[in-house]
Amino acid sequence: DAGVIQSPRHEVTEMGQEVTLRCKPISGHNSLFWYRQTMMRGLELLIYFNNNVPIDDSGMPEDRFSAKMPNASFSTLKIQPSEPRDSAVYFCASSLMGKETQYFGPGTRLLVL
């Protein structure tokens, strides 16, 4: 099994630009989670989906952030416009709904200049 796949692994962009992060969950998993990791706040849950439906987006920091899951094998997290304070590592994780263990991807390291 390939595990959770995220792309790109690294992204450097300028303030004001649109950023799109991509995630392919483990095949058969029906829950998907987006997290952000910063030194100050650790791992924060941004949004999660069950069966492609957003269940809880209370962690999304601002309207500049949006996430979609058009099908069971793909999700995107978009930041528009990006700001320097968005610089962080963004992780995607997936699980079987009803199972506790979440499997994380390798993350996307985002730097907004």
Added chain:
Amino acid sequence: DQQVKQNSPSLSVQEGRISILNCDYTNSMFDYFLWYKKYPAEGPTFLISISSIKDKNEDGRFTVFLNKSAKHLSLHIVPSQPGDSAVYFCAASATSGTYKYIFGTGTRLKVLA
């Protein structure tokens, strides 16, 4: 407000000795707890979990202890090995089937050979 706190950002231990990582939580509704381990440039990986109906769970060299009255849990690694050097995240959930985890900020463990 941090509902899950890991107050020690780092810990160094000699190989073969015990490593004790601590975690405190504030939400009395939390009933499921996990530890994840993270190596550089990788996503977190599940290590061990415990339900609030137990006060101890053991898996090989790893044991998690839960003290509900103190709202405290700890991870013991015995004996510690250099390969255990990583960042350890504590996470908690008021489960109800959502598996929405609140993570701490992590503790960086360094096991010295």
